[in-house]
Amino acid sequence: MAPTILVVGATGNTGRSVVETLPKLIKDSKTLSQHRILALTRSKDSPAAQKLAAIPNVELAEQNWIEITAEWLRKHEVQRVFIASHNEPTHFAEEGQFLNEALRAGLQYVVRISTTNANVVADFPAYYPRSHWAIEQMLEQPEYKAMQWTSLQPNVFFAFVLGQAAELIKQYRKTGKQGSLGLLLDADAPVGVIDAWDVGILAAHLLARDDTSAYNGKRLVMNGPEDLSGRQIVEMVEKEIGVKVEDVKFRDVSFIHQWADSLTKGSKNVIRSIEHAAVTGWEGKCSASTTSKEVLELCPPQGTAKKALEQMLEQ
């Protein structure tokens, strides 16, 4: 076995580009060229896992990360890790446990995915940014000093803000009918929506550094290269379908209410709290201008709304 860089959440929005980018970056590294890249999935048969399996110099393992122990990490000689955790109500318990196991296994460096910077505060009304806040607080304590970490705080991903628009375009092309367009964004407030692929690329650049100490303990704010508003999304849709959008609702969080109402176990109140996550964006606190200078120096995000919509329409 060789010293290992572990990718947790490898098949997901951000993990896929970590796995694609990392092998090329460590190939000529002084300290990491002999490291193994181990990508995790709960199912090797899924289409996303199959794609990862085809990437040279990447090993794929079937392992649910929430069950990983310090012993497992030692046995697999893990030295560095990327983790994109789910943000379900058990997030703090499960990512917190994983990071504690990592500390006890003597891991050197962790790059983790947090969430939109303006939301990562102690009294945020939605539960999951508070749970990201708590993880960052935990890592910041002196007891965790032996393990270096960087927390990436990306803005909302394109899939969340353009998904409805792509669906309307596809439906209109098929049937000539529109339906109503519910958009998460405010009509006018600028939001630095980001391509999740760019987040993984930055994570890979951090993980591939010989010396990670310059980024230790940092929270890096990540936005796309340009701002997007609800009204701009409507214009993009109209350009695609060639007619006016008939019925649009901005600041639409009705899907969260439907989701909470449909729950048969767990707290509906906790899930309903997610409706608050978009409010800082509506208030203009999440524009592209908030990107950290380290992100712009290292690996400026490239993905635009136009490109993201084109990709969604191809699927």
Ligand SMILES: NC(=O)c1ccc[n+]([C@@H]2O[C@H](COP(=O)([O-])OP(=O)(O)OC[C@H]3O[C@@H](n4cnc5c(N)ncnc54)[C@H](OP(=O)(O)O)[C@@H]3O)[C@@H](O)[C@H]2O)c1
């Ligand atoms: N979505 C956004 O707009 C947004 C914006 C900013 C920040 N974030 C943050 O991004 C983080 C997630 O990153 P991501 O979107 O890259 O990940 P993701 O795509 O949601 O998930 C990554 C992978 O984790 C595995 N997974 C999912 N649920 C799991 C569970 N309950 N237990 C164990 N494994 C599970 C799945 O892989 P397998 O099925 O292959 O095992 C999945 O492909 C969250 O913490 C979120 O707060 C999201």
